[in-house]
Structures are given as C-alpha cells and as structure tokens.
Amino acid sequence: MPRGHYSLYDPHDRTPLGEEHFHCATGPSGWRYVSQTLNTAGEHTGSVDLTLDELGRPIRLELHAAAWQVRGAALDGVTWVRTDPTGTHATEGNVPAHAFTGASPAFLVATARLLRPVLGAGATRVRLVAFTPPVLAPRTLDQSWALLSSTPHATDTxxxxxxxxxxxxxxxxxxxxxxxxxxxxxxAPGIELESLDTPPSTFN
Structure with missing residues (x-):
C-alpha cells in the first residue's frame, strides 16, 4: 500500500499551495485512494476519497474543500451532489461524461487507468467533470491522452x-x-512526489 505525500504548487509561477498526504491500494475490485490536503501553514484544507472499479470507473467519490463537499459516482454518465458551506442546501448534477477530475494527483492515476492508452496508438479522448478547490464547482471539459513512452527502471524487487x-x-x-x-x-504540472514509503502498486 503506497503511502507518501505530494507537494502542490501553482503550475504557472510555482507558488507553493501546500501538500497532499495520501495512501492508496489496489485490490480485486479496483483501486482506492485516500488523502488529506494541507496549506503551506500546515492547516487542514480538505480531503479526497476515490474508489475505482476494476475497469477504472469511479464508483465512489467524496471530496471536501473548505466547507464544501461533493459526493459522486459513475451513474448514467457521472452523477454528483454538491453541498454548500451552510450544509442546508444541496445541488445535484449529472453529465454524460466518463469520470471526474480535479486538483488531486488521484485523478491523473484514475484517468490513465480508465483510458489505458496503448503505446503508439495515438490519443484517446475523454470527457471529465472537474471539481476544483476551494468551492468545488463542477466544470465539464474534454481532454485527450496519449502514451508516449514506458520506461522500466531497475529496483531491489x-x-x-x-x-x-x-x-x-x-x-x-x-x-x-x-x-x-x-x-x-x-x-505533473503543479504536482511533485516528495515521499513514498513503499513502491507503487501495479495494475493487472
């Protein structure tokens, strides 16, 4: 079970934004990633809890940022509920998209797992719903992903x-x-791996 932390920064001017402390694990039913985010003063700013099925689809997402919360899953596209800071109102959303994305490194792993691009096969298009701190307002976007290289590196195992x-x-x-x-x-832009206590898990 990999456990470690990323440093987060503005990808344009490299202003430090804080850290994300995470652990993640693969299993027979898919993959789960859990993290806590901190600002540069070390104060808690949010959390991520994302579970994928064996095909890489998001079967459970729970995001917290400031007082906002989003819960979502792949259902008729992707469906979510976003709760306002007072906790008295909630808005529901549904978009014919493939998955979610956002500021967390978890979403990069999740998108790559969902698409599984093949080396030399060109780009694969994907529609995502992004939730970005601090207010987690939904935004639909289209990306393409292409696998450019796969390079093995020798390790002790x-x-x-x-x-x-x-x-x-x-x-x-x-x-x-x-x-x-x-x-x-x-x-990745705005993300640097700072520590990792065990090797990454590999997907079957």
Missing part, C-alpha cells in the same frame, strides 16, 4: 515502469506531460 503521457486540453489546445508509475504520480 521488480522493475518499476514509468509511463509518460501527453495530455491535451481540447478546448484550448494546451498540452502538458504527466509521468506515472503504477498508482503513483511521479511528476
């Missing part, structure tokens, strides 16, 4: 394969690189 993806925002044309090893993000 089994070889560790690092996958490099090119992710394109289909609205703006902006491209960026995402580097994953199993269920851990090695590097």
């Amino acid at each position: 089994a070889p560790l394969v690092a996958d490099a993806y090119q992710v394109t925002d289909l609205e703006t044309g902006e491209q960026h690189a995402v580097h994953l090893a199993g269920d851990v993000v090695l590097a």
Whole structure:
C-alpha cells in the first residue's frame, strides 16, 4: 500500500499551495485512494476519497474543500451532489461524461487507468467533470491522452515502469506531460512526489 505525500504548487509561477498526504491500494475490485490536503501553514484544507472499479470507473467519490463537499459516482454518465458551506442546501448534477477530475494527483492515476492508452496508438479522448478547490464547482471539459513512452527502471524487487503521457486540453489546445508509475504520480504540472514509503502498486 503506497503511502507518501505530494507537494502542490501553482503550475504557472510555482507558488507553493501546500501538500497532499495520501495512501492508496489496489485490490480485486479496483483501486482506492485516500488523502488529506494541507496549506503551506500546515492547516487542514480538505480531503479526497476515490474508489475505482476494476475497469477504472469511479464508483465512489467524496471530496471536501473548505466547507464544501461533493459526493459522486459513475451513474448514467457521472452523477454528483454538491453541498454548500451552510450544509442546508444541496445541488445535484449529472453529465454524460466518463469520470471526474480535479486538483488531486488521484485523478491523473484514475484517468490513465480508465483510458489505458496503448503505446503508439495515438490519443484517446475523454470527457471529465472537474471539481476544483476551494468551492468545488463542477466544470465539464474534454481532454485527450496519449502514451508516449514506458520506461522500466531497475529496483531491489521488480522493475518499476514509468509511463509518460501527453495530455491535451481540447478546448484550448494546451498540452502538458504527466509521468506515472503504477498508482503513483511521479511528476505533473503543479504536482511533485516528495515521499513514498513503499513502491507503487501495479495494475493487472
């Protein structure tokens, strides 16, 4: 069960935003990721609890940021309930999309797991609903993912394969690189892996 923490920063000017402390695990029914986010002062700012099924579909999502909360799942596309800061009102949403995304590194692993791009096969398109702190307002976006390389690295146990993806925002044309090893993000815009106490899990 990988456990560690990421540092989070503004991808444009590299202003530090805080840290995300996580643990995740694969199992016969899929993958689960749980984390807590902290600001630069070390204060708790939110949490992520994401469970995927064996095909990479989000069967349970619970996000907290400030006083906002979102619960969602893949149902008739993706469906969610977003609760306001007072806790007295809730709004429901449903979009014909494939999965969720947001600021957490968990969503990069989840999207790669859902799409499973093949090396040399070109880009795969995906529609996602994004929830971004601090207010977790939903936004639908389209991306394409292409697997550019898979590089094995020797370790004390089994070889560790690092996958490099090119992710394109289909609205703006902006491209960026995402580097994953199993269920851990090695590097991505605004994300750096700072510690990891056990090797990443591999998906079957």
